[in-house]
Amino acid sequence: MKKNIQTAFNTRQYMLAKDFEIYYYNDQNLAKVNLHTHDYYEFYFFLEGDVSIQIGDKEYPVQFGDIMLIPPHRPHRPIIHNMKTPYRRFVFWISEEYCNHLLHISPDYVFLMQYVQVNKSYIFHNDQISFNAVQSKVLRLIEEMQSDRFGRNAQITLCVNDLVLYLNRMIHERNNLKSRNEESSLYQRLTDYIEDHLEEPLSLEKLAEEFYVSKYHIAHVFKDNLGLSIHQYITKKRLALCKEAILGKMSIKETYQTFGFGDYSSFYRAFKKEYGISPKDFKDMQIVKYD
Incomplete structure (x- = not known):
């Protein structure tokens, strides 16, 4: 580990930067840390130490290669069991605002954030090869932030986005190894x-x-x-039921209200896009056909 990337531990629990911050900590005499919360996502990348992390009422033992993601406003703290072994980790903070920015680029960037919030599963174990790949991206980001090379700011953004996407892809693909x-x-x-x-x-x-x-x-x-997207599927299913209802002589108003369309204009647009004819014209055509 390069000595010049180490940061002295600070109890500050708010961000100074607008979008993200990243640190490498190596502590041997860390004071007790109380339960606390913050308004950003916090990643821990564990390297060494006899440590567990308390989140809410549950305590999670951690080991080399573990990655933990703590969502905003979730009480947590590290619990140091033995300081004979240094407590070494990377800590990466990323704001909700920046996550929303990434979401607008692609929902793939925030799959992991959503996964953790829904499943309340905060810790991800990794073998050495998998963790080394993550660690190399973390180190690259830290080194770039400490450099003064041309294109530094643009490269930092690329490194952050690459790290976040890599973590999302890793966890998503791991989950999709299921049958x-x-x-x-x-x-x-x-x-x-x-x-x-x-x-x-x-x-x-x-x-x-x-x-x-x-x-x-x-x-x-x-x-x-x-x-198809779920929205497309639901719309097609509802339109099929609406078409059958109109054929069954249900009024147009009752039809779109019964089958989940909030108003006539949205129903009209969806129906005409799907069938190439307005609901009224379709109904009139059936009346003529059967009169």
């Missing part, structure tokens, strides 16, 4: 649930709460199985 049967089961349960609740408000957030998985994971599983 296709399990994914197919989730997909089938999703379609069954949607089928039974088409008349109710449906959203990724609602489905994530119902099935206790990340909304981004749901979106990926659904797109992989059907090639």
